[in-house]
Amino acid sequence: MLTPDRILDAAEDVLRRFGPAKANVVDVARALGVSHGSVYRHFPTKAALRDAVAERWLNRVSAPLAAIAAEHGPATGRLWRWIEALSLAKRKKVLDDPELFATYHELSLDAREVAREHVDTLARQAAQIIADGIARGEFAETDPATTARAVLNATSRFHHPAHAAEWTEPGLEDDLRAVWRLVLSGLAARA
Amino acid sequence: MLTPDRILDAAEDVLRRFGPAKANVVDVARALGVSHGSVYRHFPTKAALRDAVAERWLNRVSAPLAAIAAEHGPATGRLWRWIEALSLAKRKKVLDDPELFATYHELSLDAREVAREHVDTLARQAAQIIADGIARGEFAETDPATTARAVLNATSRFHHPAHAAEWTEPGLEDDLRAVWRLVLSGLAARA
DNA sequence: GCGATGACAGATATTGAAATCTGTCAACTG
DNA sequence: CAGTTGACAGATTTCAATATCTGTCATCGC
DSSP: OOOHHHHHHHHHHHHHHHHHHHOOHHHHHHHHTSOHHHHHHHOSSHHHHHHHHHHHHHHHHHHHHHHHHHOOSOHHHHHHHHHHHHHHHHHHHHHHOHHHHHHHHHHHHTTOHHHHHHHHHHHHHHHHHHHHHHHTTSSOSOOHHHHHHHHHHHTGGGTOGGGGGGGGSTTHHHHHHHHHHHHHHHHHOOO | OOOHHHHHHHHHHHHHHHHHHHOOHHHHHHHHTSOHHHHHHHOSSHHHHHHHHHHHHHHHHHHHHHHHHHOOSOHHHHHHHHHHHHHHHHHHHHHHOHHHHHHHHHHHHTTOHHHHHHHHHHHHHHHHHHHHHHHTTSSOSOOHHHHHHHHHHHTGGGTOGGGGGGTTSTTHHHHHHHHHHHHHHHHHOOO
16 A cells, blocks of 8 residues: 555655655655656655655654653753754764755755744744743743744754754864853843 | 956956856956966966955955944944844845855855855954953953854854855844844853 | 966866656556 | 556756866967
């Protein structure tokens, strides 16, 4: 039985093997032992298939982060662990799955829906931790959504795929910690 | 008389007209009415010529910022004007000179010397303002160089060429202001 | 003699014809 | 009849021949 999920598995495999530039629908169909027309029964276009692969792949990044966001301890430590985990996860992805990472980066360049949704998901998680921090009196009173966006923007050098080329530089961890110190004092500061 | 400066003028023109992908040394020589061999008398390689064009072009960004860094008023307002001017200058460049901007972006991707120096120059200017702010009691005591790097990193979404594609989105100014508020409270916070 | 030239070799880019790919759909199968 | 197939048109990509470009250097002319 041909299901979207089986197609996604095959597509991810093909994408990982050949990269976004060389992967094509016929290869995906061949990997499944069906004609490429059948793939089009489940995904309207090649772009939709690619987006679905990226979406699943991005969920594997954000799901572990959601766990941190849902914890109940002090918000300061949680937010730091959340940011560090985000940065580490992205760096790990670019090393382990360079081809899938390139696919994702392509998406984010086109400002595709999937990339935007991923950012929204991350912003929601960060906002949750920040709202907790405000409730617990750890952070100053601000709009959690706006502040979460600001935190994401301020740390984009460490998780935005546009900066992936810089992630091998030494001292990256130190730079992240320096930005974190700045951001943390900003969050904690009384108005 | 063929001088490096005249060559740079011609090269900048050619680069602006054809873009980094199409511009070539023969065209630059033709624009000057000399043979391309003569250009090689002044610049050892095409890459060196390209770097020199970018360097001059980047100096035109950092020079007006140096003026702000050298002012004597309150550091808080100066730092904000400095960051805003940096972000605006880059955005203006990408609109006015897309081809030269692409040249510069290419450099920054290759992590070329010129791009690194530009970042160092900016970091030095920011460090100067931050050191002033610490001396004036506006900012908490920190290492100005480290903090300057952190401020640059935290705002890279608004001036790093890798993010140029996002600079047409509405709300960019608001995002910058939100990050600035966060950073400013971080700078001002007492230890 | 000093700066400029232009022919040259090897590297790189362009081009257009041929091959492949995407997306559709009428026909097929179980 | 639900799901699959494969032939097809038009779009896109590949590939190899051709042209152009980079960087060198022996030679030129002022």
